[in-house]
Amino acid sequence: MAKILPVCSSSKGNAVFIGDSKSGILVDAGCSFKALKDGLELGGIPFDAVKAIMITHEHSDHVQALLQITKHTELPIYASNGTINALLRDKLVLSTANLHECSELSTAPIDMEIHSFHTPHDSAESVGYTFCWGEHKVACCTDLGYVTDEVKANLLGSDTVYIEANYEPVLLKNNFKYPLYLRERIASDKGHLSNIDSAEFCTELVRNGARHLILGHLSQENNTPSNAEKAVSNRLLSSGMNVGVDYTLNVAPVKTTGQYIVI
Numbered sequence: 001m002a003k004i005l006p007v008c009s010s011s012k013g014n015a016v017f018i019g020d021s022k023s024g025i026l027v028d029a030g031c032s033f034k035a036l037k038d039g040l041e042l043g044g045i046p047f048d049a050v051k052a053i054m055i056t057h058e059h060s061d062h063v064q065a066l067l068q069i070t071k072h073t074e075l076p077i078y079a080s081n082g083t084i085n086a087l088l089r090d091k092l093v094l095s096t097a098n099l100h101e102c103s104e105l106s107t108a109p110i111d112m113e114i115h116s117f118h119t120p121h122d123s124a125e126s127v128g129y130t131f132c133w134g135e136h137k138v139a140c141c142t143d144l145g146y147v148t149d150e151v152k153a154n155l156l157g158s159d160t161v162y163i164e165a166n167y168e169p170v171l172l173k174n175n176f177k178y179p180l181y182l183r184e185r186i187a188s189d190k191g192h193l194s195n196i197d198s199a200e201f202c203t204e205l206v207r208n209g210a211r212h213l214i215l216g217h218l219s220q221e222n223n224t225p226s227n228a229e230k231a232v233s234n235r236l237l238s239s240g241m242n243v244g245v246d247y248t249l250n251v252a253p254v255k256t257t258g259q260y261i262v263i
Contacts, residue, residue: 001020001026001045001262001263002018002019002020002133002136002138002262002263003017003019003024003043003045003260003261003262003263004016004017004018004039004138004160004162004212004214004260004261004262004263005017005018005039005040005043005045005185005256005260005261006038006139006214006216006252006253006254007026007031007035007039007040008030008031008035008036008039008254008255009166009216009218009252009253009254010032010061010217010218010219010220010254011061011072011132011166011219011220011221012031012061012154012220012254013030013031013035013061013254014028014031014061014062014142014216014217015027015028015029015031015032015036015039015065016028016140016162016216016252017043017050018131019049019050019110020045020049020136020141021044021045021046021052022047022049023049023051023110023111024045024049024050024051024110025050025051025052025053025054025108025110025112025114026050026053026054027053027054027056027129027132027140027155027162027249028053028054028055028056028062028063029053029055029062029063029064029065029066029069029138030060030062030063030064030065030231031064031065031255032063032065032068033065033068033069033072033109033148034191035065035248035255036065039151039255039256042256042257042258043256043258043259043260044258045143049064049101050075050106051075051076051108051109051110051217052076052077052078052109052110053066053069053076053077053078053085054078054079054105054114054117054140054141055073055077055078056083056126056127056128056140056142056143057079057081057083057123057124057125057126057143058077058081058083058086058087058090058092058122058123058124058126059123059143059181060245062143063087064253066092066093067086067092067093067094068075070093070095071094071095071097074098075098075102076098076100076107076108076109077093077098077099078100078101078102078105078108078114078116079099079100079101079102079105079127080101080102080116080118080124080125080126080127080170081101081102081125082123082124082219083123083124083125083126083127083220084099084101084151085124086123086124086125087099091184096105097239101203102116102127106144109218110129110195112132112133112135113131113132113133114129114130114131114132114155115129115130115132115156115167116128116129116146117129117130117139117151117153118150119142119143119144119147119148119151119187120144120145120146120190121143121144121145121190121191122185122188122190122191123143125141126143126144126162127148128140128141128142128144128151128154128155129141129201130155130158135159136159136160136263137157137159137160138158138159138160138161138162139154139155139158139161139162139163140162141154141155141161141162141163142162142163142164142166142216142217143192143217144164144192144193145188145189145190145191145192145193145196146193146197147193148191149174149200152179152201152204153244155174155201155205156204156205156208156209157209158205158210159206159210159212159263160207160209160210160212160214160261161202161205161212161213162208162215162250162252163193163198163201163202163205163216164192164193164198164215164216164217164218165193165195165196165199165215165216165217165218165223165228165231165251166186166192166194166198166217166218166219166222166223167186167187167194167195167200167219167222167223168194168195168222168223168224168228168231169187169194169195169196170225171221171222171223172186172187172194172219172222175221175222178221178222181183185221186222186248192217192219195223195228195231195232195233196233198215198228198231199232199234199236200235200237202232202235202236203235203236203239205239206236206246206247207241208235208238209213211246211247211248212247212248212250212261212263213247213248213249213250214250214251214252214261215228215229215232215249215250215251215252216251216252217252218251220254224253225251228251229249229251231232232249233249245253248261
């Protein structure tokens with residue numbers, strides 16, 4: 001039995017734990033070190049259970065805790081070559097000793113087969129990850145402007161998918177607190193995935209074996225959990241797939257209350 005525990009999830013902070021109370025990995029570390037440890041504890045996961053950290057890219061909402069993690073632990077940290085260079089350039093890690101490129105994922109100290117794949121985002125070299133063990137394949141994929149062929153090839157066939165549903169197009173368009181260039185960036189091919197695009201891709205995922213969908217990285221300014229959930233469930237329903245019957249659907253909270261998905 002494994003847990004999928006979104007510790008934090010929004011445009012301000014992202015981290016997801018995959019594993020059990022003895023061993024697992026963390027995808028991103030985008031909240032404070034204390035919030036990370038406290039969030040894991042709420043889900044029954046001691047921080048010692050984290051055996052490695054997989055970083056998707058260098059933006060602050062994905063790496064906030066890295067300085068403290070590299071100061072207080074010797075956890076191996078995996079990222080793409082471009083992301084590693086950005087982390088070093090921006091002094092986002094204290095030590096380089098435990099940094100590893102994605103080409104070395106097979107060395108991660110955990111009994112999972114881990115793969116990375118590129119995602120289209122305005123960062124140095126962003127990636128998503130898949131994790132396979134036993135009969136399970138779990139995918140984590142956020143921060144992508146659109147679903148590329150590479151993303152699709154890696155995610156289809158997963159039984160559990162943590163996928164971005166960042167914004168509701170109407171809310172983003174009418175959010176004049178955001179300057180035009182920022183709204184255009186978010187909606188671009190190197191920005192984020194909208195509820196509509198996420199819903200369309202989720203239909204393919206369920207058709208190809210996904211049984212658990214977790215919507216993540218929702219914007220607190222340009223989306224709501226109900227908007228994201230409704231967009232996905234309605235799109236799947238129109239294709240003859242019913243939530244609670246053909247698949248489960250959860251929305252990752254901004255900050256965990258300890259709830260997790262069991263697979």
